[in-house]
Amino acid sequence: MESNLNPIAGAGAVDLARPTHPLHGFFEPRAVAILGASSDPNKLGGRPARFMREAGFTGAVYPVNNRATEIQGYRAFASVRDIPDAVEQALIILPAPACMAALKECADKGIRFAQIFSAGFGELGAAGLEQQRQLVTYAREHDMRLLGPNCLGLVGVRNGFFATFSTALEALFPIAGGIAIATQSGAFGSCAYAIAIQRGLGLSRMVSTGNEADVDVAECIDYLADDPETRVICAAIEGCRNGERLRSALAKAARQGKPVVMMKLGATAIGIAAAATHTGTLAGNDAVYDAVFAECGAWRARSIEEMLDIAYFCDKLPVPTNARAGVVTISGGIGILMADDAEPRGLALPPMPEAAARQIAGIVPFASIANPMDTTAQVSAVKDGLTAVMEVMLKETDWATLFLFMAQLACSPERFEPMRLELRRLRQTYRDRCLVLIGPSDEGVRRKLEADGFVILDDPTRAVVAAAAASAMYARRQALHVPLRPAPGATALGAVHNEADAKRLLGRYGIPLLPERVCTSKEEAVVAALTLGLPAAAKILSADIAHKTEIGGVMLELNDAAAVAAAFEELTARARTAAPQAKIDGVLIAPMAGEGVETILGVHQDPVFGPMILFGLGGVAVELFKDVAFASAPLSRERALSLVQSVRASRLLQGWRGQPAYDVAALVDTLIKLSQLAAEHADTLAGIDINPFLVQRQGAVCLDALVSLRDASKSARPPARSAG
């Protein structure tokens, strides 16, 4: 009992100065102290030591407990200060009030990394939050990093560093593999670990960040992006405080070629309900996260099962470098089910090439040739028939993914053995392809297939979903969009009271406008209309009337001077009736714009992710079908075009039913300019609606605009540039 298990060769062997990731000491400590360690291996304080012993942690473990000299076979110490050797990390499993003292002890010992499992901090409200802040302040002053408090801890599967009290690890130990799981919530994390372990997925690391007083999920993703043991990152967040950090971590993983499968749980929806702009209302919380994840190469999973299926695919298989897939099946119905599943998810099943068709007809002359390739059950009479068909498809196409639906063949180990060997041969010959087997299987057979580099799932739909996501992530990684915030605009925005001011601002950025005049008398209005051209449109102008249509504040198709004069009178009368307190700035006179497709362009100043650009088509497409999309500002030309194309209704712009197309180039040009404006004035703009923005056969024009400025006194986030 003189030595600890797996001790470090000698004191001083822990080289704290090695140039590694700032979180390295959390994930790969050489020596760890457990403050609040318990002799009872089933207690919260006893589980970490027990798990590390059972998992064969490669570092030294120092339980700290002033009532024991030995804990679970490890030599125990009354205080951290008594530990004779250097210690890199501390696990603090003490009541909340004792944590600060413990942290100080750790600092004195030179410990730089502390996990605080204890609850009783920020999650309880103001008082707890203050305690939490004090911990962070102290840690920063002493060059320490904190994980937690109120967290579940951290697990390394290969190094046996099971620094957690999660009971998810009690029943089964994880298999080592390439899947990392980082979650904010411990309960969510535990559930995901347990499911992954039960499924036999290969895991590298698991970490829960709890209250995120210091380290957050984004920084863990950043670490895992560098981690050689991790091939794919699963992450679940409830909120995000620092959009730049999340963006940059996701982009780093993408550049390393590592897929990130995200779950975003919960909706912060700060300020959305009270959004001043329509764009703000449409932003909700989800649409912006969707946009950011996609831009940074990540995938948003909608269920734990989907997240783990995708991770399993990415861990076991090569990267699918195109979104084309072939299907070989012994059931025609399943083939059609898979085709139905694939298409809306962007996975193409191209027709069978002629050369492949010829060869396949030679193997299964009784089957009709197509993709999905239904060999029918008769293939069982052809020796190695299924694998022969697969081989032709692998040889004659460049499809990244090939699915084999084999019903329950893999349930019978002996009967399946010859086919398994043939499959293995294919796997070894076509190493760059993703081979996905579908059907229930015997446990032992499944393990062997996985060891050979196959994915096997029992449900065809799940297999298609996973492959589609992996392929989409590859494409996203090739087209990363992590906008660098430009310098603030040279000139200030100035005051924006009404529609005329708003349009003047847009005009400064080159956004196309109609010639318009602000008129304060009916005579002025008539002159303006005759000068600008009939028929004319007239709109009430007032900073106090944001939604002028609703009070009848817009009159269109004014065909002559008399109509214009009457409209002036009518509009001012209506405004006085509807909003007696409103200050009327006049009436805006413009020519009618002509035919076109009404779209909506918008700027949403997201409290987490900064300026986002919205695009949608007018009318029911937006109102009922929420057919809008967001992208981070500023936009490149490619990104602006892909924003337009990502909206379903934008097919109307391409010339519906043989009619000529609308001027998408002018639309894209405006989106870019709007995004410049949004990015340069991120600190002062709250939001912009350009609604409608009329896209015409030639050109495009802003018909109405609303600009809303931030109230500096209520600013919900620090100035954008300081977030980097």
Added chain:
Amino acid sequence: MESNLNPIAGAGAVDLARPTHPLHGFFEPRAVAILGASSDPNKLGGRPARFMREAGFTGAVYPVNNRATEIQGYRAFASVRDIPDAVEQALIILPAPACMAALKECADKGIRFAQIFSAGFGELGAAGLEQQRQLVTYAREHDMRLLGPNCLGLVGVRNGFFATFSTALEALFPIAGGIAIATQSGAFGSCAYAIAIQRGLGLSRMVSTGNEADVDVAECIDYLADDPETRVICAAIEGCRNGERLRSALAKAARQGKPVVMMKLGATAIGIAAAATHTGTLAGNDAVYDAVFAECGAWRARSIEEMLDIAYFCDKLPVPTNARAGVVTISGGIGILMADDAEPRGLALPPMPEAAARQIAGIVPFASIANPMDTTAQVSAVKDGLTAVMEVMLKETDWATLFLFMAQLACSPERFEPMRLELRRLRQTYRDRCLVLIGPSDEGVRRKLEADGFVILDDPTRAVVAAAAASAMYARRQALHVPLRPAPGATALGAVHNEADAKRLLGRYGIPLLPERVCTSKEEAVVAALTLGLPAAAKILSADIAHKTEIGGVMLELNDAAAVAAAFEELTARARTAAPQAKIDGVLIAPMAGEGVETILGVHQDPVFGPMILFGLGGVAVELFKDVAFASAPLSRERALSLVQSVRASRLLQGWRGQPAYDVAALVDTLIKLSQLAAEHADTLAGIDINPFLVQRQGAVCLDALVSLRDASKSARPPARSAG
């Protein structure tokens, strides 16, 4: 070796005359002969005997093989005729050419039920189909029923009747329970059985119908609806030959309170591509199946996993008689994920009632009260905290379903035991509620929970999907819509050449029309316009021009006589240019209809299900978002209203943004009348488009109509009434 296993007490004990379902002899035979039985238990012909022996089949088994006197412990016979006892059913596992002779032997022996496993019939094309027809003809003449050919057979779990060669049963035997699986495809069925068996779901019967020369999946559903061992029916079809039989089987199951979970694989799409009407094009194949399943109380599952999850829910739990649910969770994020999953699937999570909130606050004072009810992980410090919170919600609400997300608690059998006992107490106290546990679990714990009447799934999303489907099916069963085809209309439809003819027909059924006149000169047109009222609309009228808008054949807002006269000239000129061969019937003059919402009403004559009514809103909602729905004709008032409400864009009719509502009653009235027309003339009508049908603030009116008649010589289905 004198006697067979489980022999019937004496010859003649098989009472073939008992008054049961026509398929009873397939599912519960007392004696079965196996033609083509093999001594090798691993061969196709050897597996049924082996499986029945292993499963302890309760009837007698008579292998027939002229080269053996004993097969797998059963006494064998050289011919069916040699069997001394009465035999109810035969399994024919012989090469296709030998099947007819075997069938004759069976008929001679008085066998009334024959399963033909053999392939080599209709699936091979014309020649095989002819062989298959001969089998059916012979069987009908001899009062025999056939299952197959090319089928996988039939399994009864409780009676041990494993009349199949599916290798799905080799590895694991099924657990007895209430889930029946009927599939057309053997490969699909095998896969589904194997997954269900691996998951440990409780199964009653499995049947594959193969080529369906006689018995089809619909008739199996009909049997299973009566089967006391079956609580829920899973069925997968690739096509359907007899819509009436499927409808009536589904409705019977619904009336018995048995949920039916359907998968429809493949698309027959007969005639859809070439549909004469827009409605026909929109029908596709899927939308009509969706409508029929919903009307008949069934649920359409989109994956095997979803199908089995729903079946598991329905087998283990009571019927959820409302679509309200509560969530108790130890992870806030999971609660929000589940709320996000529930709402779009029609499962409501109502707010926590005041009385419940008060009591729950007493149990978990640290948690905020809501539904989903997040107790936080701190609940672990409260003895029986989770179950106490659940009990309050069960007591104080009538919510049919209560979910408990417990992360990985059920992974640790010992730790979980006290909670398991509390859960069991709740189960026994609140027997009419659906209690769904969510989280990974130890296998033994799961079995115990299931035995106690719980469902436990590891993925929250899957649990929500299953509960939502079960609740929706209950509601559907309360509102069955299985239309009885009315007698054909008293008067024939007559010829329908052009828009005017079409509208005359619609007018006969009381569908509201504008006053319109067919004019053959510009003078007539002017008189018509002045009489009917200005502004006027003018449209070219020709049986040869179906899509008049595309050739500029419609002119609107004609404000005076000159404009009407000019329009007459212009329209006839345009028609002559665009379609020089077209016979011009004149120009239709009508007053402008005024403001309203443009909708589309249609009739699609489905080759399987007969006349279906379409409803949708005009414009992008239909074109881009395929936001349309179908219902079977004729419609009741309730069904017509629910058809309208099932279209997303119909919210526009209810008065968008505070504007007054449109006349939905007039719309519903028209849908009913159109459905009468469709039903009465199902044999002659091919399709109808009323597009647009303008719904106004008061009243509604058909603005354009296209009626397409069936070409009797090409009729794809027998006359509708003979299908019953």
